Amino acid sequence: MLRIDAMLDPRLRPVAEKALAGEPASTEDARAMLETDDIVGLGAIANHHRRRLHGDRAYYGVNMNLNYTNVCELRCPLCAYSKDAGDEGAYRYTLDEIESRVRDAAERGIDEVHIVGGLHPELKLDYFEEMLRRIKRIRRELFIVAFTAVEYDYFARINGLALEEVFRRLIDAGLGALPGGGAEIFAPETRRVIAPKKMSGERWLEVMETAHRMGLKTNATMLYNHIETTDQIVDHLTRIRALQEKTAGFKTFVPLPFHAENTAVRTARPPRTGFGDVRIYATARVFLHTVPHLKALWMYLGERLAQTMLAFGADDIGATYHHERVVHAAGATSAASGSEARLRRLIERAGFVPVRANAAYETIDPEARA
Numbered sequence: 001m002l003r004i005d006a007m008l009d010p011r012l013r014p015v016a017e018k019a020l021a022g023e024p025a026s027t028e029d030a031r032a033m034l035e036t037d038d039i040v041g042l043g044a045i046a047n048h049h050r051r052r053l054h055g056d057r058a059y060y061g062v063n064m065n066l067n068y069t070n071v072c073e074l075r076c077p078l079c080a081y082s083k084d085a086g087d088e089g090a091y092r093y094t095l096d097e098i099e100s101r102v103r104d105a106a107e108r109g110i111d112e113v114h115i116v117g118g119l120h121p122e123l124k125l126d127y128f129e130e131m132l133r134r135i136k137r138i139r140r141e142l143f144i145v146a147f148t149a150v151e152y153d154y155f156a157r158i159n160g161l162a163l164e165e166v167f168r169r170l171i172d173a174g175l176g177a178l179p180g181g182g183a184e185i186f187a188p189e190t191r192r193v194i195a196p197k198k199m200s201g202e203r204w205l206e207v208m209e210t211a212h213r214m215g216l217k218t219n220a221t222m223l224y225n226h227i228e229t230t231d232q233i234v235d236h237l238t239r240i241r242a243l244q245e246k247t248a249g250f251k252t253f254v255p256l257p258f259h260a261e262n263t264a265v266r267t268a269r270p271p272r273t274g275f276g277d278v279r280i281y282a283t284a285r286v287f288l289h290t291v292p293h294l295k296a297l298w299m300y301l302g303e304r305l306a307q308t309m310l311a312f313g314a315d316d317i318g319a320t321y322h323h324e325r326v327v328h329a330a331g332a333t334s335a336a337s338g339s340e341a342r343l344r345r346l347i348e349r350a351g352f353v354p355v356r357a358n359a360a361y362e363t364i365d366p367e368a369r370a
């Protein structure tokens with residue numbers, strides 16, 4: 001039960017009052033939350049929303065990551081993962097290799113395949129259609145969450161197709177939902193530095209709006225702790241919330257702390273702290289009150305902090321992520337994949353009830369898949 005007491009940072013008082021009255025927080029409230037030192041008070045407000053939405057449930061997934069190529073035309077400064085074609089370490093999976101990797105993971109009991117990759121000029125839409133079809137042929141129930149808004153925009157351009165047609169064909173092939181990557185920070189002055197060739201924030205929102213219109217649910221991300229300002233974070237959250245009011249198509253918001261190692265971005269921010277991470281997650285939970293889920297990816301945050309976030313607004317700690325390559329290329333020190341037992345234990349030891357689910361939050365009985 002959320003209580004407003006004398007110890008609460010006075011700037012958080014209106015935020016708490018609105019939470020109790022079921023009213024949205026203002027942009028001024030968001031700024032107050034991002035600047036407060038009272039993370040206990042802020043956490044109580046975030047936890048109020050988290051409990052309202054999910055009670056004591058906390059979600060995790062059992063999945064594999066498929067990063068089909070690391071060759072990318074954009075070579076964003078923020079990216080430690082991409083290569084030019086012909087570089088040492090550049091790769092691109094054939095459809096047979098993809099099928100064999102997914103088959104192998106399916107035999108180990110995954111529920112979902114999470115697919116993202118670079119913008120490779122030789123990979124046309126038929127490659128992706130066939131990829132999804134082959135995955136579905138391995139096991140029809142495998143849920144496919146695939147391709148960022150940046151990839152969809154690229155598929156439309158290099159195949160000379162309308163975005164709607166790209167979505168339609170990939171839905172036919174088995175697409176289930178979209179991850180939320182590529183959003184970074186919408187503010188153009190920061191995008192120009194960290195990802196100058198990447199689509200604008202406006203275009204990212206347009207692609208997501210189209211996906212939502214076609215019945216697809218998506219995530220939304222925000223990359224923080226590089227050179228962004230507090231106002232740019234507030235702007236980012238505000239634009240996500242505005243689209244959500246229009247489409248209700250975002251199921252999950254995923255803040256992503258920036259890992260600078262092996263990238264060309266020199267961060268202007270002091271090194272990340274747990275305190276700063278908590279402020280971002282709790283603020284997002286309160287401000288994005290109409291986005292149902294908040295994901296604290298253990299792979300980005302580390303297991304301990306992801307677990308702690310369950311008490312500060314998060315209700316999902318991510319999935320097992322067999323074969324993840326992107327965030328580890330940028331120096332994340334978490335284990336390359338977590339076992340299901342380990343994720344359940346993290347949740348239980350934080351006092352929550354673990355629920356295994358796919359990206360659409362359809363729950364899966366672990367016993368049935370054992």
Ligand code: SF4
Pocket residue numbers: 072073074075076078079080081082117118119150195198
């Ligand atoms: S962040 Fe994405 S778009 Fe940018 S270079 Fe890396 S893979 Fe390509």
